[in-house]
Amino acid sequence: MARFAEPSQVTRAPKLHLAMTGGILVLWTVWYLAWLAGGPGPAVLSYLAMPLGAAVSAHSIYALMRSVRLDRVARRFWRGLLIALSLVATGYALLAVEAFRQQPVLPDMPIVAAALVGSAFLIAMWAVGRVPVGIAGRNQRWKQWLDRGIAFFGCSTVLFHFALVPMVGAQANWSTQMLVLLGLSFVLAVGGITKVSYLGRGPIDRVAMRLVGSGGLVGAGIAVLSVMGGAASVIPAQAVVMPVAPLLVTLAVRRQWTSTGAWPRRANTWLPYLAIAAVDIPLLSLLFQRELGWNGDLVIIMAVLVNGLVAVRQLVAMRENQRLLREKRASEERLRHEVTHDGLTGLANRGLYRERLGAALDRGPATVLLVDLDDFKTVNDSLGHDIGDHLLIAVAEALRTAVGPDGLPVRLGGDEFAVLIEGDEVIGEAVAERILDALSGPVSAHHLLAHASIGIATANAGTPLDHVLRDADVAMYTAKQRGKANYVRYVGGMEQPVLAHAKLGGELRRALDADEFKVWYQPIMDLERGLIIGVESLVRWQHPTRGLVSPAEFIPAAEGTGLIVPLGRFVLRETCRQAMAWLAEFGPDALQKMGPNVSVRQLHDPDFLGDVRTALADSGLPPDRIVFELTESAVLRGPQVLQTLHRLHDMGVRLALDDFGTGESSLSLLRAFPASILKLDKSFVDGIELDEEGTPEANARQAVARAVIQMAGALGLDTVAEGIENQGQADRLRGLGYTLGQGFHLARPMPAEDLTRLLAAQREKVAA
Known part of the structure; x- marks a missing residue:
C-alpha cells in the first residue's frame, strides 16, 4: 500500500517541483540570450532542458500519486501521464546524447528517441481520452461526440494549415520523425482542449486537464519558430519553447494536489461554433492562392467534413427539439389533467366542477346531484384505507357508467361525489335512479356493498353557483335522515332543519x-x-x-x-x-x-x-x-x-x-x-x-x-x-x-x- 505524505510534505513538494521546472525554463532562456550574444557554452547544451524538465515533471506526478489519495479514474490518468513523461525524458535524453556525440547541433532525431517520444504522445492521448466526462444516456453521448468532432477537426485544420504545412516547406528541412512528433503534439493539444471543454464533475481538476492539453501547443510554437528562423530555430525551440511543456504539467500537478476537481461549471457549448468559424480562415487564405496543392485539397476536405458534421448535429438538435416540444406538450396536458381531475379516481375534481357549473349557469338551467356514500368511514376503520381507496375507485367507475353522456361525474373529495347535468331537470331523477341501481350490488374486487344518499337541486340561468351547491347539500342531508340509500330533490324550506341542526x-x-x-x-x-x-x-x-x-x-x-x-x-x-x-x-x-x-x-x-x-x-x-x-x-x-x-x-x-x-x-x-x-x-x-x-x-x-x-x-x-x-x-x-x-x-x-x-x-x- 502506498505511503501518504504528512501535511507539511504535501504543501512543500508541489512548490519544489514547480520551482525546478520554472527554474529550468528561466535558466535556459537566460543561457539562450547569452548564447546569442556569444556567451558561454556550446549550442548542444540546449538539448538538456527538455529531458531535465520532463524528468522533474514526471517526478512531481510520482509524488502526487504517493502523497494524495486519488480516485481510481484520477490515478489511472496521472499514471498514464507519468509513463508518457518518463518516455519523453528518456527520448530527449537520447537526443541530447546524440547531439553531444555529433557536434555541431544535429537537427535530425534518432529513430529510437522519436519512437519513445511518439509512444509518449500516444499514451498521453490515451490517458486524456479515457477521462470520463460524466454524460449519461446514449443520445447525450452522441451529441457530445458530434460537438467534440466538430471542434477537433476545425481546430486541427487551423493548426495543420498555419503551422504544420509551413513547417514542411521551411528552410530548416525538418526530419520526418520530427514532423510526425509535431503532428502528434497538435492532436494531443486539440484533443485535450476539446476534452476539457466537456468535462463536468469528477476526480480530475478541470484546470489541470486544461494545462495538460495546452502543453501540446508547444508544437505550434516550434512550428512558428521553424518558419521564421529556419535552421536557427532549433536551439530556441530546444532551450526556450519545449521546456514550457514540463512547466505546464507541473502546474497541473500543483492544481490537482490542492483541488478536488469537482467543478459544477457548465461545458463550453460554444466551442463547436468557434471551430466552425476557425475552419473558414484557412479557406479564406486559399482564395488568394492560384494553386491549392495537396494541403489545399486537404483543407477543403476537412472543411467539408466539419460542415457535414455540423449538418448532422443540426439534424440531431432539430429532432431533440421536436422531442422536447412533444414532451412539453404532453407534460402540459398531464399537468392540466392533474389540476382538473382527481388523482385517485380520474374523475373531474372540485375545481373543474365549479368551473363547468358556473359556465352552465351562464348558458341556462343546470341540475346538480350530490352523491355521498353511506357509512364509508366504517369501511375505512374496519378494513383499512387501501380497501377504502379501491372502493372509491369502483364507485367512481360505477358512477361514470351510470351517468353516461347525460352529465359530468365528479369527485369532490373523500367519499363525496357529484354529477353536473345541463338542461332538462327531469334527467336528474333518472340519473339518480341509475346510480342507486349501479350501487345496489357488490362493487370493487372485495365485493363490498356501497349505498349512497343523493341530493338533487336545479337552478335557472343566473343563479349564484354557491346557492345551487347549498341546495343540493341540504337535499343530500335530508336523504340521509330519511333512511339513506335514496335520493331527495330540494324544495323550498328544506334547509330549515339543517340550519336548526x-x-x-x-x-x-x-x-x-x-x-x-x-x-x-x-x-x-x-x-x-x-x-x-x-x-x-x-x-x-x-x-x-x-x-x-x-x-x-x-x-x-x-x-x-x-x-x-x-x-x-x-x-x-x-x-x-x-x-x-x-x-x-x-x-x-x-x-x-x-x-x-x-x-x-x-x-x-x-x-x-x-x-x-x-x-x-x-x-x-x-x-x-x-x-x-x-x-x-x-x-x-x-x-x-x-x-x-x-x-x-x-x-x-x-x-x-x-x-x-x-x-x-x-x-x-x-x-x-x-x-x-x-x-x-x-x-x-x-x-x-x-x-x-x-x-x-x-x-x-x-x-x-x-x-x-x-x-x-x-x-x-x-x-x-x-x-x-x-x-x-x-x-x-x-x-x-x-x-x-x-x-x-x-x-x-x-x-x-x-x-x-x-x-x-x-x-x-x-x-x-
Whole structure:
C-alpha cells in the first residue's frame, strides 16, 4: 500500500517541483540570450532542458500519486501521464546524447528517441481520452461526440494549415520523425482542449486537464519558430519553447494536489461554433492562392467534413427539439389533467366542477346531484384505507357508467361525489335512479356493498353557483335522515332543519363553555335485595331558556359536530369525582359500578386513553369501579377501536356491552371484545311478564333472555336487564336467573344530590 505524505510534505513538494521546472525554463532562456550574444557554452547544451524538465515533471506526478489519495479514474490518468513523461525524458535524453556525440547541433532525431517520444504522445492521448466526462444516456453521448468532432477537426485544420504545412516547406528541412512528433503534439493539444471543454464533475481538476492539453501547443510554437528562423530555430525551440511543456504539467500537478476537481461549471457549448468559424480562415487564405496543392485539397476536405458534421448535429438538435416540444406538450396536458381531475379516481375534481357549473349557469338551467356514500368511514376503520381507496375507485367507475353522456361525474373529495347535468331537470331523477341501481350490488374486487344518499337541486340561468351547491347539500342531508340509500330533490324550506341542526351545534359549544351540562345517574339495582349496587351516568342539558333539553335532541348534534368528545370528557371526569365522593361518604361497598357511556368518536380520539388516566388519577377512583358502556355498533368499528378497548381492559377498567342481542354479530363479538358485563336490551324485556299466554313473540323474548343469562354464566360475565317497567318483569327476570336490573320501575335518572339521599336511606335501612 502506498505511503501518504504528512501535511507539511504535501504543501512543500508541489512548490519544489514547480520551482525546478520554472527554474529550468528561466535558466535556459537566460543561457539562450547569452548564447546569442556569444556567451558561454556550446549550442548542444540546449538539448538538456527538455529531458531535465520532463524528468522533474514526471517526478512531481510520482509524488502526487504517493502523497494524495486519488480516485481510481484520477490515478489511472496521472499514471498514464507519468509513463508518457518518463518516455519523453528518456527520448530527449537520447537526443541530447546524440547531439553531444555529433557536434555541431544535429537537427535530425534518432529513430529510437522519436519512437519513445511518439509512444509518449500516444499514451498521453490515451490517458486524456479515457477521462470520463460524466454524460449519461446514449443520445447525450452522441451529441457530445458530434460537438467534440466538430471542434477537433476545425481546430486541427487551423493548426495543420498555419503551422504544420509551413513547417514542411521551411528552410530548416525538418526530419520526418520530427514532423510526425509535431503532428502528434497538435492532436494531443486539440484533443485535450476539446476534452476539457466537456468535462463536468469528477476526480480530475478541470484546470489541470486544461494545462495538460495546452502543453501540446508547444508544437505550434516550434512550428512558428521553424518558419521564421529556419535552421536557427532549433536551439530556441530546444532551450526556450519545449521546456514550457514540463512547466505546464507541473502546474497541473500543483492544481490537482490542492483541488478536488469537482467543478459544477457548465461545458463550453460554444466551442463547436468557434471551430466552425476557425475552419473558414484557412479557406479564406486559399482564395488568394492560384494553386491549392495537396494541403489545399486537404483543407477543403476537412472543411467539408466539419460542415457535414455540423449538418448532422443540426439534424440531431432539430429532432431533440421536436422531442422536447412533444414532451412539453404532453407534460402540459398531464399537468392540466392533474389540476382538473382527481388523482385517485380520474374523475373531474372540485375545481373543474365549479368551473363547468358556473359556465352552465351562464348558458341556462343546470341540475346538480350530490352523491355521498353511506357509512364509508366504517369501511375505512374496519378494513383499512387501501380497501377504502379501491372502493372509491369502483364507485367512481360505477358512477361514470351510470351517468353516461347525460352529465359530468365528479369527485369532490373523500367519499363525496357529484354529477353536473345541463338542461332538462327531469334527467336528474333518472340519473339518480341509475346510480342507486349501479350501487345496489357488490362493487370493487372485495365485493363490498356501497349505498349512497343523493341530493338533487336545479337552478335557472343566473343563479349564484354557491346557492345551487347549498341546495343540493341540504337535499343530500335530508336523504340521509330519511333512511339513506335514496335520493331527495330540494324544495323550498328544506334547509330549515339543517340550519336548526347547525344552530344547535353552536349552542352546544356555548353550553359547554357555560357549564350548562349536568350528569344524572340512574341506579342499577340488586333484584333480590332491592339495593343500589351501581349507576349509569347520563348527561343532561339545563338550557337557560328552554329548560331541560332531551338527550335525544342534542346527542346526535354533538356526534355530528364532534363536540361529543369534550362532552364525554366532562361526563367521565364528573362521574369519577362524584363516585369518589360517594365512596368516601358511604364506604367502599356502597357502589360497585359507575357506568358512563362512550361514543365511537371518543374511541377514535387519540387522547381518549390519556383522558381516562387523568380522570382516574385526579379523582383517586380505582379503575375497576368504572364500567364503560358501549353499543355493538361502536365495537364493530375496526382494529383501532378494538385496540383501544383492550388497552382500557389492561388498565383495569371494565367494559359493558349495551343493548346486547340487537346486533348482527353479538356472539362473535365476545371472542374479540374484552367485555365484563352484558346488558340485555329493553326490547327483550318488554312484555316478558306476559309469557304465560304462550304467544310466539313472548316465547321468543323469553328464549333470548334465557340464552343470554346462560351464555353469560358460561363465560363468567355479569348481566344487567335494561328497561324494567313493572314488578312482573322484575319477577320474571329474577326467575330466569337475572340478579341485576335497571329501569323506570326500579329508579329513574336523577341528579347527584337525589341519589345521595337514596344512598343515605339505603345505609340506614341496611343498618336497621
